[in-house]
Amino acid sequence: MSEKDIWRDVVVATPDPPSKGVHNPIHDADGADAAGYAGALVAGVRTYGWAARTIERALGSAWVHSGWVDFSLLRPLYAGESLQAEVRQENDVYTLKCMVGDDQRVVLSGSAGLGPAPWLAELTPPEPAVAVESLAQPLPGYGLDDIPLHKPLAPLGVRVSAEAARSMVVNDLRLDSPAYTELPKPLIHPYFLAGRIAPLTRHNFTYGPTIHVRSQIQHLAAAESDSQIVVGAQIVDAFERNEHWYQVLDGIISQGDGVSTPFTTVAKIRHHTIFSPRGTR
Numbered sequence: 001m002s003e004k005d006i007w008r009d010v011v012v013a014t015p016d017p018p019s020k021g022v023h024n025p026i027h028d029a030d031g032a033d034a035a036g037y038a039g040a041l042v043a044g045v046r047t048y049g050w051a052a053r054t055i056e057r058a059l060g061s062a063w064v065h066s067g068w069v070d071f072s073l074l075r076p077l078y079a080g081e082s083l084q085a086e087v088r089q090e091n092d093v094y095t096l097k098c099m100v101g102d103d104q105r106v107v108l109s110g111s112a113g114l115g116p117a118p119w120l121a122e123l124t125p126p127e128p129a130v131a132v133e134s135l136a137q138p139l140p141g142y143g144l145d146d147i148p149l150h151k152p153l154a155p156l157g158v159r160v161s162a163e164a165a166r167s168m169v170v171n172d173l174r175l176d177s178p179a180y181t182e183l184p185k186p187l188i189h190p191y192f193l194a195g196r197i198a199p200l201t202r203h204n205f206t207y208g209p210t211i212h213v214r215s216q217i218q219h220l221a222a223a224e225s226d227s228q229i230v231v232g233a234q235i236v237d238a239f240e241r242n243e244h245w246y247q248v249l250d251g252i253i254s255q256g257d258g259v260s261t262p263f264t265t266v267a268k269i270r271h272h273t274i275f276s277p278r279g280t281r
Helices: 029-034 044-059 162-173 190-194 197-204
Strands: 006-012 067-073 082-090 093-100 105-114 156-160 211-219 227-241 244-255 264-276
Touching: 006 044, 044 067, 044 082, 044 093, 044 105, 044 162, 044 190, 044 211, 156 197, 162 190, 190 211, 190 264, 197 227, 197 244, 197 264, 227 264
Parallel strands: none
Antiparallel strands: 006 082, 067 105, 067 211, 082 093, 093 105, 156 227, 211 264, 227 244, 244 264
């Protein structure tokens, strides 16, 4: 392997921006302390957002139109830590790592590629559906014994303006990526798409702190700003491990509202999360 087969980027992790939706307590000091962490966690999807820059450098712009990524979040990342993202190519395989500290502690690892992912056929998301703006309050909760498996959740929609698409890259990630920042109509960054399942679940249910542990994402089309983005999903698995309660959701992200503009599927996602960490129940 030569240096031309390795792509690296470095960024200093910044604190999470103020939540625009239902906040996850794991990103506050008190919520993180309850789950046994040393401080508020930087959102795993932002770690991925920084890594996505390196993936796109390695695979090219075609990746966001028809490419895939499978990443796991292995250890916490805290604000102020220097994060090094690294993509290595060996034949047709691209491996991904994000590391921090002098000991190169790995906080994210995975793989990426172009075309259909090897696991794409395993995903079973619901069909695209019109967003549901609000649900009856209070929202329900659940445990392992009564988890609502294989029931499509009420879809969540949000209109992403050109300025909002630019802001999430410039202000949230502190990156300068022309395809996602140049007005009048930037693309919507993969970071935003990867983060849609979490607000969807909190649109449907009441949770305490939750922890994102893995995402498998198949891009099917680039998401364009000045459009409605709708996410739907269903819970397909749940289990206990080390006193954590895990759930797995298969999701679909569409552009359009399904009424005045038809849906275009931009991504399918399998999202793995701890929905009830030990010590928080």
